[in-house]
Amino acid sequence: MITKKAEYAINILAELAGRDKDRFYSSREVAAVHATPSNLVPQLVSALQKGGLIQSARGPSGGIRLLVDPGDISLRQVIELFDGPVGLTRCLTQPDYCAKSSYCPLHRIWSRTQEKMLSELEHATIKDLAEAYNRHSPGEKLEKE
Amino acid sequence: MITKKAEYAINILAELAGRDKDRFYSSREVAAVHATPSNLVPQLVSALQKGGLIQSARGPSGGIRLLVDPGDISLRQVIELFDGPVGLTRCLTQPDYCAKSSYCPLHRIWSRTQEKMLSELEHATIKDLAEAYNRHSPGEKLEKE
DNA sequence: AATAATCTAACCAGGTTAGTTATTTATATA
C-alpha cells in the first residue's frame, strides 16, 4: 500500500512543478493546496530535502523550491523515499524472509506482478502529474494567492 | 500488501490441485506441505469453504477437496477472499474516501497502476501454480506421506 | 531583538496482521 505521506509528498512536488522554479514558496502554503495536514508538512519537506528533490531555506522569505526537473522525478522514486521499497509481499522486499524465494513458483508470480506495477510507477513523472492538474484547472494558481 | 493468509490459502489450493480430485485429505496435512501454521488452518479452510472453492467433510476420513477446476481459480479471487478488494491506495477501494476521485489525476495513475497488477493476478491460476510446483519437484508427493 | 520559517524527534491512538487458544459440532467406525 502506498501511504498518505508519499501521496502528500507527490502532490507537493507537483504543485511546485507548476510554479516558478527559482522562487521559494512557503511549504505550508504549497502543501495546503492539496489539503495536506499542516502538522505533517515538516516531516514531508524534510524527507524531500534529504532525498535531494527540493531545496529549502529557513527564515523569513524562506521556503522550498524544486531542485530536480519534474520530468526526471518518477512517482516510484518519491514513494520509495517515504515508504521504502514497494512490496506486494514481504518476501519481495526482505531477501532473507523466505529461504525458498530463489525457486519458489509463487514468489515468481509475485515478482512478475510487482514488476508490472513498478514499471507503471516508474514511467509516471511529477511533470505528467503537474500537467494533468493544470489541464483540469488551468491558470487557477495565477489568480488567487 | 498480500497477506500471509491469502498466500497460505493459495498454497493449500495448489496442493489440492496436484492430488486426487475425489478424495478427501486432512486439511492440516495438506496445509503442512507449505509450512502453514497448523493453528491457522481452521480459519483458512473455513473461508475457502464459504467461498465455494473447496468442499469439506467432518469426522474420521473427512477432510477437504477441491470443488472448482484449478484452471478456473485465479490468484486474485483467492486473495480477495481473504484480504478484501486489493488496493494500492485507500481511495481505490473506498469509493467515498476522497470526493475528488472522479477527476483526480493522481487517482487516475493509481487506478491504471492497479489495473496492471490485477490483470496479472487475474490471469495467474491455481492450475498454473500447481504445475509450476510439480515441475520443480515432480512426483515428490507420491513417495512420501 | 523579534519574527518567520524550516528542522528534529519523540510521541500516540487506532487499525491491521499473524498467530494462539479454546470450545463446539458433525460423523465414521469399532
Place this chain on the structure above:
DNA sequence: TATATAAATAACTAACCTGGTTAGATTATT
C-alpha cells in the same frame, strides 16, 4: 452407542504500521 477424528467457530493477543500530533530547536531576515 461410545469413541475418536476432523472440521467450524469465535474470541483473544502481541507486534507492527499508519497517520497524525506535539513541542521545541534552529536559522535567517528585518
